[in-house]
Amino acid sequence: xxxxxxxxxxxxxxxxxxxxxxxxxxxxxxxxxxxxxxxxxxxxxxxxxxxxxxxxxxxxxxxxxxxxxxxxxxxxxxxxxxxxxxxxxxxxxxxxxxxxxxxxxxxx
Amino acid sequence: xxxxxxxxxxxxxxxxxxxxxxxxxxxxxxxxxxxxxxxxxxxxxxxxxxxxxxxxxxxxxxxxxxxxxxxxxxxxxxxxxxxxxxxxxxxxxxxxxxxxxxxxxxxx
Numbered sequence: 001x002x003x004x005x006x007x008x009x010x011x012x013x014x015x016x017x018x019x020x021x022x023x024x025x026x027x028x029x030x031x032x033x034x035x036x037x038x039x040x041x042x043x044x045x046x047x048x049x050x051x052x053x054x055x056x057x058x059x060x061x062x063x064x065x066x067x068x069x070x071x072x073x074x075x076x077x078x079x080x081x082x083x084x085x086x087x088x089x090x091x092x093x094x095x096x097x098x099x100x101x102x103x104x105x106x107x108x
Numbered sequence: 109x110x111x112x113x114x115x116x117x118x119x120x121x122x123x124x125x126x127x128x129x130x131x132x133x134x135x136x137x138x139x140x141x142x143x144x145x146x147x148x149x150x151x152x153x154x155x156x157x158x159x160x161x162x163x164x165x166x167x168x169x170x171x172x173x174x175x176x177x178x179x180x181x182x183x184x185x186x187x188x189x190x191x192x193x194x195x196x197x198x199x200x201x202x203x204x205x206x207x208x209x210x211x212x213x214x215x216x
Contacts, residue, residue, distance in 0.1 A: 001163055002124055002201055012205050014120060014167055016110055016155050047124050049157040049165050055109055057157050057165045059122055085213055093110060093212040097120050097205035104201040105193055 003045030017092035019054040042067020111153030125200035127162040150175020
């Protein structure tokens with residue numbers, strides 16, 4: 001669901017992916033990565049969806065580029081990234097973007 | 109599915125929303141908006157998903173802030189935005205972000 005992020009500026013990592021339909025250990029690793037990322041310095045939250053064809057969008061939010069780079073180099077995350085290429089993902093795109101402004105709406 | 113975007117920099121509009129489960133004319137309008145947006149100057153593509161609970165993520169990509177602002181002020185789109193608040197969305201967040209870098213992977 002919705003990530004509660006602070007006032008901009010901060011960073012978004014937009015991860016679009018097409019996953020194999022077989023699990024191949026993915027769900028277990030995904031749960032581990034969620035637990036791990038939530039304790040990363042600078043991690044602000046995430047929003048994530050995947051459809052039945054395996055296409056997914058995960059947007060994670062970060063305080064700054066440094067915290068994104070540290071997470072990318074985390075040893076357990078590196079192992080997950082490697083398996084992602086070997087086993088789980090047919091294709092992915094990662095876009096790193098600086099959130100400049102945000103607005104919203106909520107029905108009363 | 110995947111948007112084919114040019115080399116950064118460009119802009120992303122990250123639209124996270126919780127929709128009512130009833131249609132209330134939404135699908136028809138959504139189709140109209142897709143047709144319309146694809147002809148907007150500066151529109152680069154979009155990636156979109158929604159789950160069965162009504163939570164959705166749509167990321168649209170734009171050449172620059174000016175093209176985002178013009179789309180926001182498009183008359184037919186303004187009508188859709190108004191109906192969005194009145195009928196379709198319980199809540200949404202819109203984050204405007206400058207894509208600074210992009211990389212990806214595709215299995216051979």
